[in-house]
Amino acid sequence: MDSKLTSIFALFPNKQRDDLIPMLHKIQDEFGFLSEEFIIDVGKYLNISINKIYGVATFYDNFRFGPKGKFHIRLCHGTACHVAGASTILAELEKYLRISAGETDKNGLFSLEVVSCIGACGLAPLIEINDEYYTNLTLDSLKSVLDNYRENHNSIYEEQ
Amino acid sequence: MSFTIQVNNSPLEVHQGETLLNALRRNGIKIPTLCHMSGFTPSGACRLCVVEIEGKKDLITSCSYPVEEGMAVKTNSLRVISARKSLVEMLLSNHPDDCLYCERNGNCELQWLAEEMNITERKYFSQKNSHKRDHSSTSVYRDPAKCILCNRCVRVCEEVQLVTAIEFIYRGNKTTVNSAFNKGLNVSSCINCGQCIMVCPTGALVDIPHTEKVQSAITGKKKFPVAMISPAFVSAVAEHLGLKPADNPWGLIVAALKKAGFKKVIDMGWASDLNIRLEAQHLLKRLEDKAPEPMLSSCCPAWIQYAEEFVPHMIPDIATAKSPQQLMGRMLKNEDYGLQDVAPENIFTVSFSVCTANKFEASREENTRKGISEVDAIITVREFLKLMRSYGLDIRRIEPDSFDKPFSESSTASLQTVYSGGKAEAVAQQLNHLLNGNKSAMLKFTPPKNPGGRKEVKVKIGKHEVGFAWVSGIADVQKYFDDLKAEKRTDIHYVEVMACSGGCAGGGGQPIHWQPDKFRQRKKMAQEMEKSREARVAFENIQMETFINRHIVSEEQEKCLHTSFHKRDVLK
Numbered sequence: 001m002d003s004k005l006t007s008i009f010a011l012f013p014n015k016q017r018d019d020l021i022p023m024l025h026k027i028q029d030e031f032g033f034l035s036e037e038f039i040i041d042v043g044k045y046l047n048i049s050i051n052k053i054y055g056v057a058t059f060y061d062n063f064r065f066g067p068k069g070k071f072h073i074r075l076c077h078g079t080a081c082h083v084a085g086a087s088t089i090l091a092e093l094e095k096y097l098r099i100s101a102g103e104t105d106k107n108g109l110f111s112l113e114v115v116s117c118i119g120a121c122g123l124a125p126l127i128e129i130n131d132e133y134y135t136n137l138t139l140d141s142l143k144s145v146l147d148n149y150r151e152n153h154n155s156i157y158e159e160q
Numbered sequence: 161m162s163f164t165i166q167v168n169n170s171p172l173e174v175h176q177g178e179t180l181l182n183a184l185r186r187n188g189i190k191i192p193t194l195c196h197m198s199g200f201t202p203s204g205a206c207r208l209c210v211v212e213i214e215g216k217k218d219l220i221t222s223c224s225y226p227v228e229e230g231m232a233v234k235t236n237s238l239r240v241i242s243a244r245k246s247l248v249e250m251l252l253s254n255h256p257d258d259c260l261y262c263e264r265n266g267n268c269e270l271q272w273l274a275e276e277m278n279i280t281e282r283k284y285f286s287q288k289n290s291h292k293r294d295h296s297s298t299s300v301y302r303d304p305a306k307c308i309l310c311n312r313c314v315r316v317c318e319e320v321q322l323v324t325a326i327e328f329i330y331r332g333n334k335t336t337v338n339s340a341f342n343k344g345l346n347v348s349s350c351i352n353c354g355q356c357i358m359v360c361p362t363g364a365l366v367d368i369p370h371t372e373k374v375q376s377a378i379t380g381k382k383k384f385p386v387a388m389i390s391p392a393f394v395s396a397v398a399e400h401l402g403l404k405p406a407d408n409p410w411g412l413i414v415a416a417l418k419k420a421g422f423k424k425v426i427d428m429g430w431a432s433d434l435n436i437r438l439e440a441q442h443l444l445k446r447l448e449d450k451a452p453e454p455m456l457s458s459c460c461p462a463w464i465q466y467a468e469e470f471v472p473h474m475i476p477d478i479a480t481a482k483s484p485q486q487l488m489g490r491m492l493k494n495e496d497y498g499l500q501d502v503a504p505e506n507i508f509t510v511s512f513s514v515c516t517a518n519k520f521e522a523s524r525e526e527n528t529r530k531g532i533s534e535v536d537a538i539i540t541v542r543e544f545l546k547l548m549r550s551y552g553l554d555i556r557r558i559e560p561d562s563f564d565k566p567f568s569e570s571s572t573a574s575l576q577t578v579y580s581g582g583k584a585e586a587v588a589q590q591l592n593h594l595l596n597g598n599k600s601a602m603l604k605f606t607p608p609k610n611p612g613g614r615k616e617v618k619v620k621i622g623k624h625e626v627g628f629a630w631v632s633g634i635a636d637v638q639k640y641f642d643d644l645k646a647e648k649r650t651d652i653h654y655v656e657v658m659a660c661s662g663g664c665a666g667g668g669g670q671p672i673h674w675q676p677d678k679f680r681q682r683k684k685m686a687q688e689m690e691k692s693r694e695a696r697v698a699f700e701n702i703q704m705e706t707f708i709n710r711h712i713v714s715e716e717q718e719k720c721l722h723t724s725f726h727k728r729d730v731l732k
Binding site for chain 1: 318324326327328329330331339341348349
């Protein structure tokens, strides 16, 4: 077993059912996502059926089951963004990246997540890419942002 | 303590502490439900049981609301009726509506509700869910499109069977019942017991059907179809169709299957007797060796799978005898003594059983020989009743026929295996015979009368003081084993383990009928049928004894009556 995982387990010596969600959070913080192996290990440690754990983990949007892309795109789909056309932005994003929300593209460059509200309603619609915000989006401006990331991904990534 | 409440403007006597639903139903007032299962904690998920209570603004789910003194309830006001109707209409909003092609057509709770609520058109349209169907299991087929998320299968799997092979995955309108990582049931911890099928209100969970391959075998010319009828199957069919033992249900089923095209029909009770004989021999050996742990019965395939997945350390204590179904298949498909005029590879053995786990059992590698499976298909009671209908055969109006030799006789011991506790007694009687010889009187074996308590009987056989116990339903089984271990008991020597509550009488291949005490009626039927048989103990089945003494002589031949179990790695 991964030594990082063992040290996370060591934080929960009582092996209670209530430890499950905090434990999943810690694993996701450490590794970026919950892999099948991790879920199986958690099940063995807490003596909870992995079917149950998977049920709990899929209930919450926050948990991921695959690695994030190099650039993680969060699309705000709160009420204001929805009114301002977030659905159109989402459709365009999915078309451009050729993935659905919650997935990571094949070469691991982009991953897409839909979140409920980022709290910048005055700037709707907007996306966030690795803590950079792109606001008042139109289909054209979205495309140029994404094109820029796709062409210069190495230099942008190094800068960050 | 009892008091009176007002229901629909008339008084109703209720007991303190019971739920409103319970009180209403006990008094014959019909309240529709989908998620409710008696004996389980109420979940209040489907909300169909809503009623109006005077002084309360909202409608109340009666399944989870206790009765209160002075309450006034309306169960069929316009508000209640229209709320229920809307609920069913919403359940139907993403239903595939393919009732004509559904296994549960005519026997579906959702269909009944739609009819009862007078729903004649689709009121709400929502997106159908696109979760994949699961064909991966050997016994259970899942179609998530028909699932109404009532939670019944999930609860049975977790609370009664302790397996938790399925769980709600995702949230909101994406919710589905599935196993971890959306992988199939075949890699999950499912033990194929079929209890989820028994509680499913719709066609979301059904058998993996074997009907078509049986039909092509009995109509084609290449195969020699042989039907093997288990005692549990006979009693289940008799109970379902309201036959009496005097009507000769065995003979009627034989005759019907012969008409359908089976070349031979044999009595699997024969193999039950053999299985009892083998287990008694094994038990005697363990008593003489002073084995510290109790021996566990091996005839229930779902229990075997549970043991392999969850308690592999117990495998050495499980009897090695093959289950009756596999013994029968092995006997038939054998060059030396089976059906001598037919080559084993041409025989098509069909087991008629009340068990869905039998379908898995037949597919086990240990249960094949030279690439030929011992049992080719399993027909559950549900499949049988459909088969008979499609062949236009009414079992009740048929001239009875008799089983084919040399596998035509069985003792009442085989019928005892139908219900929990019977097998333990049958093994005790057989052991008594082994130790005290033919002339010994029947052993006095009186099951304790303690509803819900431990089922244990201690008898003195020869010089041995032997403790027999029986448990059914995996949750009870596991609890019993834990208790035995905690109390460091050494006085129990044989435990009869059945995965389904009530034994095979509550099996996963029985006709769909969610009544918690249905297995008692089937048990009663089996006990009535016992009275009509002569040979009361397995060893009194002279036909089986003679056959075994004549044909099973070498150690090699003895070996094919036994099997082995191994640890199973699954996602659990």
